[in-house]
Amino acid sequence: MTRLHPLSIPYRVTQAVLGYVPLVFFAAIASGPAFGGIGIALAALAILVGFVAAVAWQLAYYKRFEYETTPDTFDIHSGVVSRRNREIPYRRVQNVDISRNVVQRALGIAELRIETAGGGETEAILRYVGYEEAKRLQNELRRRKRAESTTATSEGSPADKDELLYAITPEDLAVLAVASFDLRLASFLSVLLSFAGPPVLLELLTDLPISPFLVVGAVIVLVVVVSALLSGASAFLSTYGFRLTRSGDELRYERGLVQRFDGSIPLDKVQLLALRENLLKRLLGYASLAVETAGYAPGQDGSVGSESAVPIADRETTWSIARRIEPFEGIEIVRPPKRARRRYAFRYLLALGVLAGLVYAGTLALGFEMYWYALLIGVPLAPVAAHYKWKSRGYFVGEDHVVTRTGFWNRTTRVVPYYRVQNAIHTQTILQRRWRLASVVIDTAGTGSLVGGDAHAIDLDEEDATDLRETVADRLQTALQKRTREATHERRQRRVDRALPRFEDA
Amino acid sequence: MRSLHPRICVVWVLQAALSAAILAAIVGAVGVFFLDLGLWLPVAVFAGLFVLFGAHSLLRYRVWRYEVRDDALYLERGVFTRVKTVVPFVRIQHVDSRRSPLERATGLASTVVYTAGSRGADVTVPGLTPEGADDLQRRLKALAIDAEGDDAV
Numbered sequence: 086m087t088r089l090h091p092l093s094i095p096y097r098v099t100q101a102v103l104g105y106v107p108l109v110f111f112a113a114i115a116s117g118p119a120f121g122g123i124g125i126a127l128a129a130l131a132i133l134v135g136f137v138a139a140v141a142w143q144l145a146y147y148k149r150f151e152y153e154t155t156p157d158t159f160d161i162h163s164g165v166v167s168r169r170n171r172e173i174p175y176r177r178v179q180n181v182d183i184s185r186n187v188v189q190r191a192l193g194i195a196e197l198r199i200e201t202a203g204g205g206e207t208e209a210i211l212r213y214v215g216y217e218e219a220k221r222l223q224n225e226l227r228r229r230k231r232a233e234s235t236t237a238t239s240e241g242s243p244a245d246k247d248e249l250l251y252a253i254t255p256e257d258l259a260v261l262a263v264a265s266f267d268l269r270l271a272s273f274l275s276v277l278l279s280f281a282g283p284p285v286l287l288e289l290l291t292d293l294p295i296s297p298f299l300v301v302g303a304v305i306v307l308v309v310v311v312s313a314l315l316s317g318a319s320a321f322l323s324t325y326g327f328r329l330t331r332s333g334d335e336l337r338y339e340r341g342l343v344q345r346f347d348g349s350i351p352l353d354k355v356q357l358l359a360l361r362e363n364l365l366k367r368l369l370g371y372a373s374l375a376v377e378t379a380g381y382a383p384g385q386d387g388s389v390g391s392e393s394a395v396p397i398a399d400r401e402t403t404w405s406i407a408r409r410i411e412p413f414e415g416i417e418i419v420r421p422p423k424r425a426r427r428r429y430a431f432r433y434l435l436a437l438g439v440l441a442g443l444v445y446a447g448t449l450a451l452g453f454e455m456y457w458y459a460l461l462i463g464v465p466l467a468p469v470a471a472h473y474k475w476k477s478r479g480y481f482v483g484e485d486h487v488v489t490r491t492g493f494w495n496r497t498t499r500v501v502p503y504y505r506v507q508n509a510i511h512t513q514t515i516l517q518r519r520w521r522l523a524s525v526v527i528d529t530a531g532t533g534s535l536v537g538g539d540a541h542a543i544d545l546d547e548e549d550a551t552d553l554r555e556t557v558a559d560r561l562q563t564a565l566q567k568r569t570r571e572a573t574h575e576r577r578q579r580r581v582d583r584a585l586p587r588f589e590d591a
Numbered sequence: 592m593r594s595l596h597p598r599i600c601v602v603w604v605l606q607a608a609l610s611a612a613i614l615a616a617i618v619g620a621v622g623v624f625f626l627d628l629g630l631w632l633p634v635a636v637f638a639g640l641f642v643l644f645g646a647h648s649l650l651r652y653r654v655w656r657y658e659v660r661d662d663a664l665y666l667e668r669g670v671f672t673r674v675k676t677v678v679p680f681v682r683i684q685h686v687d688s689r690r691s692p693l694e695r696a697t698g699l700a701s702t703v704v705y706t707a708g709s710r711g712a713d714v715t716v717p718g719l720t721p722e723g724a725d726d727l728q729r730r731l732k733a734l735a736i737d738a739e740g741d742d743a744v
Contacts, residue, residue: 507682507708511675518673528708551675558677562662565681 086151086162090194093213094143101139106132152211154225157233159199161209173208175229177201179354179378183219183347190345195219199226227349231333250336250406251395253327257371261324261397262317264365271312275305324396329406336376336394336410350394354378356505356529357540358407360498362400367496372403376410377529377538413486413500418479421522425478425544428520429471437463480525480542480553485564487527487557489540499540504564505529509554513547523550527557592656592667599718600652602693607644611637657716659730662738664704666714678714682706683735688724689715700724704731 113128145165152161158172180200189195194213201208214222253261325342336350359375366372374395394410395403407413437460444457477493487506490498507530513523527540542553619633647670656667664678687703694700694717701717702724719727 506679507706508679508714509677511677512669513673515671528706530707554675554677558663558679561679561681 086153087218089147089150089211090213090215090218091147092192092194094140094147096189096192096194096213097143097146098136098139101143102132102136105135105139109135154222154229159209159226161211171209173199173201175226176233178208178226178230179351180349181223181226182349183216183223184341185216185345185347187343189213190216193217195347197222223347223349227333227335247330247332247337249328249330250409251327251329251398251402253324253396253398257397257399258321258325260366260369260371262321264363264369264371264397265316265320266313266365271309274308274312320396327396329394331409338394340396350376350378352410355410356501357538358411358500359538360403360407360500361495362498363495364493366397370400371397372400373397374403374407407500411486411500411502413488413502414483416481416483416488416498416500418481418488418490419549420479421475421544422546423475424520425522426471426475428516428522428544429474430468433467433470434464437461437467478543480545482553482556487540487553487560489527489542491541491543499538501527501529501540502564503557503560504568506557506561509557511550511554513550517544520544521547523547525550525553525557592658595652595655595657595716595718596699596720596723597652598697598699600649601697602699602718603648603651604645605693607648608641611640611644614640652718655718659727659734662734664714664716664731666716676714678704678706680731680734680738682708683731686728686731686735688728690721690724702727702731 109128109131113124142165149165149168150161150163152159154160155172158174159178161169161171161173163169163171178199178201180198182198182200183195184198185195193216195216196213197211197219199209199211211219211222322342323344324340327338327340329336329338331337334352336352337348338350339345339347356377359377360372361375362372372395376394395406397403398406441457441460444455444460448455448457473493477490477496479490481488486500486502488498488500490496507528510526510528511523512526517523522544523546524544525542527542529539542550545553615633615637618636619630622628622632623630650670651668654668654670654673658665662680664680664683666674666676666678668674684705684707686705688700689703690700698720699717700719700721700723701715702719704714704716706714716724716727
């Protein structure tokens with residue numbers, strides 16, 4: 086039976102009091118005029134009582150919180166008033182994550198989270214244990230989990246050694262800060278400004294002797310610069326000192342400048358790899374890699390920066406790390422048929438035409454020249470845009486993996502091992518039917534799929550789409566048979582290994 | 592390839608009539624109380640929508656196909672966007688057989704297949720006879736158990 090770290094008491098007391106004091110403070114200020122001096126005295130009393138209560142509660146919490154590692158389960162006994170005993174079988178443990186903020190690092194304590202499959206809720210949180218203890222628990226839980234799943238072959242097998250896959254360099258970090266510029270942030274800021282902006286602008290414009298277009302232009306530039314700085318800073322803070330190591334059948338990562346995270350990705354739960362290369366990264370020769378696991382993606386809750394195995398590295402490194410996680414062979418992307426490109430060009434021209442028509446209608450309705458013909462500059466651009474859209478899409482059917490690629494601005498290449506395929510969905514809209522095109526979604530149980538992260542092969546030739554759908558379903562069967570065969574073989578091998586020494590003894 | 596039981600058309604046409612009636616009632620209420628229009632408006636809306644939705648139901652019936660293959664369930668459906676799904680038995684988490692009130696009234700049932708995938712999370716095969724639905728459920732269950740993978744994830 087082990088307790089939490091004693092320093093967790095003052096830390097938690099401070100946390101509780103800091104949450105409570107401003108409340109009392111505001112109440113005292115709000116009711117100040119009514120009570121005068123008594124109000125302040127009451128507030129001081131309330132704070133004192135609150136402090137004593139917090140200390141008492143946290144002491145009790147500390148006294149009543151115990152955990153222990155039994156042979157098959159990790160047990161937690163907790164609860165001051167209503168007791169709860171929780172037993173987590175090692176087999177079910179998926180990730181053990183450690184996180185520490187600046188204060189916790191100064192105190193040498195850490196928060197430990199134990200996640201089990203099924204995602205959503207964290208199974209157990211230890212607030213807070215010593216950092217060393219957290220590390221020890223993380224290793225211990227992993228060791229026991231592995232011992233259970235392979236029925237204890239050998240202890241210090243070479244798989245136990247940690248192998249550094251990737252550590253971020255200052256240059257990489259700088260590139261990341263630049264390349265992580267997020268348009269979503271800019272649009273969020275502009276929405277904010279569009280609420281607050283107009284009244285302020287009107288005030289200013291009456292005084293300032295400059296053209297309003299200049300002011301609007303300056304504001305737009307400012308929004309872009311501020312959001313670039315913000316997203317760069319956030320990426321910098323959350324990925325500072327990133328390290329990815331492989332230990333046995335897990336990937337482990339550490340990252341963060343202020344808040345330090347330390348987590349793991351179980352390799353046997355990997356559903357798909359997503360290699361992301363947006364335009365900026367492509368121009369600079371960089372790429373990033375995200376790994377999706379079933380029910381849990383690292384960095385999922387709260388932390389914005391990276392849910393990724395490699396936040397950024399040059400193309401070769403990223404791809405080679407991806408290949409070490411999932412050994413896929415050289416991929417040759419098959420592009421959609423040429424008529425898809427014509428389709429995109431038509432689509433862009435149509436959109437442009439509709440837009441120009443609307444602007445023209447607006448001109449007529451408002452009697453205010455809006456230069457609808459300026460939009461016609463876009464006409465020669467439509468085929469170019471269509472070409473790049475066409476060029477950035479495609480798929481590849483490999484030996485053990487199926488690969489899809491989408492997006493020109495945010496190019497994402499998704500690699501799915503056949504044995505992870507859940508189902509194959511072939512869709513064809515009424516417009517696609519006219520062009521004899523179709524799309525195929527290769528569905529997996531990854532978490533990112535909820536936000537449209539599935540492997541998607543868009544606008545293939547009808548026949549190719551049918552082929553892809555059937556091939557993926559077929560290869561899933563062969564891949565599963567192969568895995569089952571390998572598993573039985575391994576089991577038999579182990580049984581023989583265990584039996585041998587007895588013969589030798591005899 | 593098998594198509595659905597023809598009686599599913601009755602269910603879908605009745606559903607079409609129901610949604611047409613609800614929409615017509617809303618349009619009619621607005622028309623009568625706010626715009627002082629006669630009762631001809633909701634009737635016309637109902638007729639128009641009913642024809643549209645009804646035609647959609649019939650087309651839907653003509654497109655719907657399913658097949659229980661050796662190792663997967665295969666479905667084809669969709670009037671505007673045609674969707675063809677392959678659900679391997681190894682991936683089936685559980686199978687439901689379901690009967691809505693309308694289906695009970697017409698003596699039909701549906702089978703719902705669940706996988707761990709994020710999109711094809713539930714695949715419904717409607718328009719089966721109750722025996723057919725039970726039979727399909729039993730068969731899928733047996734095939735899913737037969738095709739045991741490591742953990743279906």
